Amino acid sequence: MSETASLPVEKLTKDQARAELERLAKEIAHHDALYYREDDPEIPDADYDALRQRNAAIEQAFPDLVRADSPSVHVGAAPQEAFGKVTHSIAMLSLDNAFSDEDVADFVARVRRFLRYDPLHGALAVTAEPKIDGLSLALRYENGKLVTAATRGDGTTGENVTRNAETIDDIPRTLPKGVPDVVEIRGEVYMAHADFAALNERMVGNGGKPFANPRNAAAGSLRQLNPEITASRPLRYFAYAWGEMTSLPADTQMGMIEAFEGWGFVTNPLMKRCESVEELINVYHEIEENRATLGYDIDGVVYKVDRLDLQERLGYVSRSPRWAIAHKFPAEKAFTIVREIEIQVGRTGALTPVAKLEPVTVGGVVVSNATLHNEDYVRGIGQDGEPIRGGKDIRKGDTVQIQRAGDVIPQVIDVDLTKRPADATPFEFPTVCPVCGSHAVREENPKTGRLDAIRRCTGGLTCAAQAKEKLKHFVSRNAFDIEGLGDKQVEFFYEIPVEEGGIHQPADIFTLQRRDAGSLVKLKNRDGWGETSAKNLFAAIDARREIDLNRFIYALGIRHVGEGNAKLLARAYGSWAAFAEGMREAVDHASGAWTDLNNIDGVGEIVAEAVVQFFAEEHNRQAVEALLAEVTPIDMEAPLAKGSPVAGKTVVFTGSLERLSRDEAKAMAERLGAKVAGSVSKKTDLVVAGPGAGSKLKKAEEHGVEVISEDGWFELVGE
Ligand SMILES: NC(=O)c1ccc[n+]([C@@H]2O[C@H](COP(=O)([O-])OP(=O)(O)OC[C@H]3O[C@@H](n4cnc5c(N)ncnc54)[C@H](O)[C@@H]3O)[C@@H](O)[C@H]2O)c1
Numbered sequence: 001m002s003e004t005a006s007l008p009v010e011k012l013t014k015d016q017a018r019a020e021l022e023r024l025a026k027e028i029a030h031h032d033a034l035y036y037r038e039d040d041p042e043i044p045d046a047d048y049d050a051l052r053q054r055n056a057a058i059e060q061a062f063p064d065l066v067r068a069d070s071p072s073v074h075v076g077a078a079p080q081e082a083f084g085k086v087t088h089s090i091a092m093l094s095l096d097n098a099f100s101d102e103d104v105a106d107f108v109a110r111v112r113r114f115l116r117y118d119p120l121h122g123a124l125a126v127t128a129e130p131k132i133d134g135l136s137l138a139l140r141y142e143n144g145k146l147v148t149a150a151t152r153g154d155g156t157t158g159e160n161v162t163r164n165a166e167t168i169d170d171i172p173r174t175l176p177k178g179v180p181d182v183v184e185i186r187g188e189v190y191m192a193h194a195d196f197a198a199l200n201e202r203m204v205g206n207g208g209k210p211f212a213n214p215r216n217a218a219a220g221s222l223r224q225l226n227p228e229i230t231a232s233r234p235l236r237y238f239a240y241a242w243g244e245m246t247s248l249p250a251d252t253q254m255g256m257i258e259a260f261e262g263w264g265f266v267t268n269p270l271m272k273r274c275e276s277v278e279e280l281i282n283v284y285h286e287i288e289e290n291r292a293t294l295g296y297d298i299d300g301v302v303y304k305v306d307r308l309d310l311q312e313r314l315g316y317v318s319r320s321p322r323w324a325i326a327h328k329f330p331a332e333k334a335f336t337i338v339r340e341i342e343i344q345v346g347r348t349g350a351l352t353p354v355a356k357l358e359p360v361t362v363g364g365v366v367v368s369n370a371t372l373h374n375e376d377y378v379r380g381i382g383q384d385g386e387p388i389r390g391g392k393d394i395r396k397g398d399t400v401q402i403q404r405a406g407d408v409i410p411q412v413i414d415v416d417l418t419k420r421p422a423d424a425t426p427f428e429f430p431t432v433c434p435v436c437g438s439h440a441v442r443e444e445n446p447k448t449g450r451l452d453a454i455r456r457c458t459g460g461l462t463c464a465a466q467a468k469e470k471l472k473h474f475v476s477r478n479a480f481d482i483e484g485l486g487d488k489q490v491e492f493f494y495e496i497p498v499e500e501g502g503i504h505q506p507a508d509i510f511t512l513q514r515r516d517a518g519s520l521v522k523l524k525n526r527d528g529w530g531e532t533s534a535k536n537l538f539a540a541i542d543a544r545r546e547i548d549l550n551r552f553i554y555a556l557g558i559r560h561v562g563e564g565n566a567k568l569l570a571r572a573y574g575s576w577a578a579f580a581e582g583m584r585e586a587v588d589h590a591s592g593a594w595t596d597l598n599n600i601d602g603v604g605e606i607v608a609e610a611v612v613q614f615f616a617e618e619h620n621r622q623a624v625e626a627l628l629a630e631v632t633p634i635d636m637e638a639p640l641a642k643g644s645p646v647a648g649k650t651v652v653f654t655g656s657l658e659r660l661s662r663d664e665a666k667a668m669a670e671r672l673g674a675k676v677a678g679s680v681s682k683k684t685d686l687v688v689a690g691p692g693a694g695s696k697l698k699k700a701e702e703h704g705v706e707v708i709s710e711d712g713w714f715e716l717v718g719e
């Protein structure tokens, strides 16, 4: 960075200002391209916002230096050529930002001044709603039918993503009778936290690279050249604005949003109408407090003048409307000191370095730990061997910058080398497990030939850390969820020998009461326990002797099998018996069972391999058998689409279809509750074959699978 880049705006000479504006224009354009086109930004939003703010401040101080390509008059980035282009009939703009309460007061004062709306006119109504952190999408309906969906692009021209948008459940394909001839709804495509976590789990399981955050995941999923990929991504949509409309169903912002809701769109329930700056600020804080529990990312609150006639009079400045502003949440970043670097051993034996920090408030939350992911990360090396943080390593005693994004675990994003203590030494990553002393190794990834980023303890169940973490996982909220048996109690029971009333493996939980009866020291007499708490625990355990199959599978803690994959497996196999049998057969990669497993939509080879390996291990089989003597997994029924004749069936489409594209056929079948597989196996229920169907048709005949034509399909499903 040049010296001018760090000079305060008021100290800049005219020449320096000119050079700065040029540098900022280039730099911002570079980050815009990464963010909007590649969905892969390289700097945090707060840093990007700081660049823009500096640019705006310099432009204000030197108005005659404003460049033709100034970032302050541009929105987003030009559409990617690979998509068709859509010209927006009304430009899609950005929003001006407010970063403080004063900025909000200024905004309202500005609006009032512009409109000469003095207090005599009474209160000025302004709406407040969450600013969803996704990407905007315009939906054009003609005569009630969705005709185009377009991204914002550079505001004038966007990308045509109609086929992709059609796969999003929240987006109606048709609107009710009586809507205006042309309706253009605008809103935000986003991904919920849970869906994001499941998607990343799947991506990693398939050997891919996870998305950095839900916004990138949403943008990357919507902007896919293959709509089939979009369809497999759990995207959602909030409607909050509009473009071209032949007539308006209301005369206020609030009224419009209510109308959209009536037309079948999802609108945000937290939107409120306010009548003063204080009220706006209150709603802002209310929404900010709820932020962590919403289940999706928001990055601020948007205020909009409620009356549409006033909006029209206010109009637009270059890249944003005068009648709206986004009140951003404070940057969730802070500097603090690394007191210690500790190694935690997880349930799969992963050795994870954790930075113990001098506690610091980041975005309103006190942070005292930050994950350091793995040894490469500590050394300043990223997933693909590339340098991160400019290649700076992290040491005990370092002053580091912490970032918290949504509910994500805080991360160390930078190290201030000028503050590094003279005696700080590079962190030495252990090569033995700090808990059990077994060797800790980095396995080679068979696919890439590179070393796995994670070093793992090879101690297996003899490692107390792994055993305890497995138990904690087993009883966790989305697994067995046993009330009164949390992390603390797991630690407690693990310290007790099994024959004296301890718990060392999952089955022990369910024999606890029986063993307690014959135990020398009864649970109710142990420290911290009593008659009631012991009784309650036994009851809570008994309440879980029957459990949903997907929870059961998830609880086993098989590598790469998180909640999402557990559900996929449970749904595909339906019962524990079928699942276990399939996995035992699938050890033979030439078997149909292995093909079936890999044919499950969303289950990749890495996951498949992990599950099969789990079953191949004798001690896992024993542990599961002991468990099954105590608990019963409940069979999972295929999700039934009401009255659909293909619900729960596995369908394969082959050959060329005439009335349907392959994607549409797939979407249709899935909507009707069927599973669509790519190849035929004995699990296939139905093959829909068009002209030119080859090997799949033959295979269907071999397996005795029913084969119908495309017309037969329509007859069957009645559409
Ligand atoms: N890290 C980077 O390199 C990088 C690069 C470019 C942009 N960015 C980030 O992107 C953002 C700027 O992007 P922008 O130009 O899209 O502007 P913006 O996100 O600040 O505001 C405008 C957008 O807000 C969205 N929005 C969400 N909820 C809304 C609601 N309820 N009502 C109205 N609009 C709503 C719309 O999509 C609209 O286009 C900033 O957060 C910036 O930090 C980051």
Ligand SMILES: [Zn+2]
Pocket: 345, 433, 434, 435, 436, 437, 438, 457, 458, 459, 463, 464, 465, 466
């Ligand atoms: Zn160990």
